[in-house]
Amino acid sequence: MRIKILSLAVLGAAAVMAVPVGPAVSAAADRPCVAESRWEGDRKCYTATARNVALVDLHIQKKRGRDHARAEGFVEEGGAVWMEVREKGGPAKRVYLKRVPKGGTANPNAASRQKATGWQYDGPDLLVRGCAANAGDRLKACTGWH
Numbered sequence: 626m627r628i629k630i631l632s633l634a635v636l637g638a639a640a641v642m643a644v645p646v647g648p649a650v651s652a653a654a655d656r657p658c659v660a661e662s663r664w665e666g667d668r669k670c671y672t673a674t675a676r677n678v679a680l681v682d683l684h685i686q687k688k689r690g691r692d693h694a695r696a697e698g699f700v701e702e703g704g705a706v707w708m709e710v711r712e713k714g715g716p717a718k719r720v721y722l723k724r725v726p727k728g729g730t731a732n733p734n735a736a737s738r739q740k741a742t743g744w745q746y747d748g749p750d751l752l753v754r755g756c757a758a759n760a761g762d763r764l765k766a767c768t769g770w771h
Contacts, residue, residue, distance in 0.1 A: 664684050669684075671771070673757075675762070679700045679701075682697045684696075693745060697740070698766075706741070723742055753770070
């Protein structure tokens with residue numbers, strides 16, 4: 626079967642209609658962390674980035690004999706780092722949201738663009754991933770589910 630494109634305008638309109646409206650789009654990646662980003666005790670470490678600005682690492686370690694995960698991210702002012710948890714294939718739930726405050730030079734915390742979440746249990750029937758996004762950005766960086 627051969628498909629003939631009638632005009633670029635029709636093709637462009639079809640592409641615009643295919644763009645999702647609503648929730649943020651995820652740039653997921655499952656690249657191993659570079660050696661400098663790994664923490665002592667990491668059993669696994671994954672990294673993801675969006676537009677080379679928002680960056681997140683997911684660190685997985687054994688705590689009390691069980692896997693736990695923690696996300697660490699680097700974002701611009703007003704951005705955020707968080708984890709998402711899924712139980713038994715259900716919907717993702719956002720946990721441990723950490724924001725980088727806005728405020729320019731008058732805000733002493735504005736210089737820090739690095740945030741880390743708390744440790745999240747990552748046991749059977751649970752999947753976790755680390756995410757980060759800059760303020761007002763619809764594209765978020767998320768690691769794969771683990």
